[in-house]
Amino acid sequence: MDKVLDSAADAVGDIPDGAVLAVGGFGLCGIPSTLIGALAATDTTGLRVVSNNCGVDDWGLGLLLRAGRIARMTSSYVGENKEFARQYLSGELEVELTPQGTLAERLRAGGAGIPAFFTPAGVGTQVEEGGLPWRYAADGSVAVASPPKEVREFGGRRHLLEEAITADFALVRAEVADRHGNCVFHAAARNFNPLCATAGRITVVEADRIVEPGELAPDAVHLPGVYVDRVVAADPQDRRIERRTVRAAAPEDAAGSTARNALAARAARELRDGQYVNLGIGLPTLIPDHLPAGVHVVLHSENGILGVGPFPVEGDEHPDLINAGKETVTLTAGASTFDSTSSFGMVRAGRIDVSVLGAMQVSATGDLANWMIPGKTVKGMGGAMDLVHGARRLIVVMEHTARDGSPKIVERLSLPATGRGVVDRIVTELAVIDVAPEGLRLVETAPGVTVDEVRAATGAALLPPLSARAAPPVRHTH
């Protein structure tokens, strides 16, 4: 029953070429870097890796990627990993992009003997319709595209059938493991780790600390030892922070231009006291600094936190405490941490009151595009396809027009959709616009901006403001 091995090399030495690996971590947080390093030191190749991200150029899965040892990735996010994007767009690497909540749920299903399930994420997008590029040809055309998914209505809403993921090996990082394999994770480093662990036929854990059976309180175990086959010591120093972000010493040091802060301030007025709120990457993260007096919200970060606090003061950054934008954060009193499937469970089930996202385009019927420009930008959908169907109210905060001046509010999307009919309200530097059943309705113009200026910058028809300002519409269910 003692599952502890002497070395990481022993623990990964029997991983064969072409193996399917489920690898924990979100960004660089909670990745099994010791095991990845040991695997990099072998000559195993042709790996088919399931992991939310793929490390960075010189660390984590990026080491294997750079060495050409990965044949296929199943991920939600390419993001800023240039080599990942390059190999994908050049056709060297096959990539199955999967909504983040769906990825978490597919791993969880694989680890729970559930072969398939239905989810709303991806409805009305290429995830449903098929045609997502899995592999590009050398000439930039799509060599292998995703197949369409089965659609079924439940409760009058369309859902997609998604199949479970299992792996030959799971590589996981824990804070503490006992010799029976029971594991405890720390803060946001839990993320995909327990899910990957359950989905692995052989599950290997690296732990910062290894203790004797009985030292972990039974109620505190996040991953029961029954899922774990091998335990090795992790190098506790072997950790990195992707985006070290600290609190401004004085308000005037706060990041962002006056215009961005004005936009964030207007968006902040959309929030109500006591709401649970998910803020997207970028401008939405400025919103908490502008909440009106008396308005306190609980911030959800989809990598596994409720109760995200301000950026840490210099010196207090911790690699296990990051938000979904990979910035270092703190926790508020009353915070909780959880794995990625729990995190998206609360999203899908409508427990998050408001989601504030950026956008590339919004259509007159509330369709949202914010995840890819075909053949050019592949950030990946991350959690956006889950959030747009789950959050009870979806607010888009964005520049009114693109850098070239072309409208981002359009009759019909020209970019691939993140979701259809999902946006409730658009807040820009020029105006606030509601997606109403009868069409886009102007709610207000920014100080000094005329209605004509808003219309000129908008690529879709705008209805005039209602004379008596109606209360903001609240979605009952998405």
Place this chain on the structure above:
Amino acid sequence: MDKVLDSAADAVGDIPDGAVLAVGGFGLCGIPSTLIGALAATDTTGLRVVSNNCGVDDWGLGLLLRAGRIARMTSSYVGENKEFARQYLSGELEVELTPQGTLAERLRAGGAGIPAFFTPAGVGTQVEEGGLPWRYAADGSVAVASPPKEVREFGGRRHLLEEAITADFALVRAEVADRHGNCVFHAAARNFNPLCATAGRITVVEADRIVEPGELAPDAVHLPGVYVDRVVAADPQDRRIERRTVRAAAPEDAAGSTARNALAARAARELRDGQYVNLGIGLPTLIPDHLPAGVHVVLHSENGILGVGPFPVEGDEHPDLINAGKETVTLTAGASTFDSTSSFGMVRAGRIDVSVLGAMQVSATGDLANWMIPGKTVKGMGGAMDLVHGARRLIVVMEHTARDGSPKIVERLSLPATGRGVVDRIVTELAVIDVAPEGLRLVETAPGVTVDEVRAATGAALLPPLSARAAPPVRHTH
């Protein structure tokens, strides 16, 4: 954000007639008795309750049942609750019996925005085929029967489509809650509680202790406050133990006859060192006392424990520490506790090496019947329909014949199946018999028992023992 109410009466006062309630607990362990008591003091009626059990005659949901306030139950187990059985069989109460792991997963799905999923539990049974009595007529005929379920193959195995459960209100018991609704559960009292909490549109928690935000460590929170709407103080004294079971002071005091212990001893020889083992209610629970020297196994109890230890010594019984047979137990060093959906996840995913169950009938092809005698006994399937498909090896331990001498090993089941083609080996007081691809094969006879005696007591053809004893067959996957 302060979710604490002054009284349980306030917390349940707006539950209307006919409401759907999801109520936590397993047996009497972790039931929200304070909230149930407050609800019993109202005149709300026609309730549609989702809960694994229905309390006992004078406590828990039994209070509402006895008063005729429950119109419908969704449960896995009627068990020894005589009034539950009486109301069901007399047609006063509609009952949807659901495999325990499926019930947990349906609640978890409801709380995670997953409208439906596929599971192997119930394949080849009335759960699949339909015709399970939901409501009896006064004359004992079936007035309302369950509909058939959709079947689909994944990986060459048949699975059933099961739909999510949500509830108007969830009633839940926690050990500790903070004012934001974050909850921690204790030991086996976790069970269905977090699942019910997530599935409730309005979720009410009673907690033994209520603390300030920040007092609970973020990583220790089992149920994030986002799922919780109301918190009230539970009466910590308001707890009961259904089956107080203590360790025998001396071996000779051990329960059970010589014959039963001999059978348990033979069954114990089926287990190998280091296995994870689930033991069914009754005779299988005697097996740990008979493990050969050097054989240590980790016992799984489907109500949420890995590492079940011996019965407690007198005075050490705790209402939160029971096994699936509702007997008081202890935990071993290296034990872990978890909720019911995690518990059945590890079962379904094949992480439990051996399940040892009792049986009413076993067929020549390994079909098992152990959960109901139509119109007579409705114990409910509990977790058996999940276990028979999940555990890697299924051993039936039973008396060779029924009390009237009729064979229990038969060509074809006459009783409703728990699962088809699932039994690997049968151990009785007369013989050990394998379910082999070519038919039932005699492995050994008990000391002093002849092959002819075994054949005479067996209602199906028996192949002779293989001359060179083969290693016991191990299922690769179920």
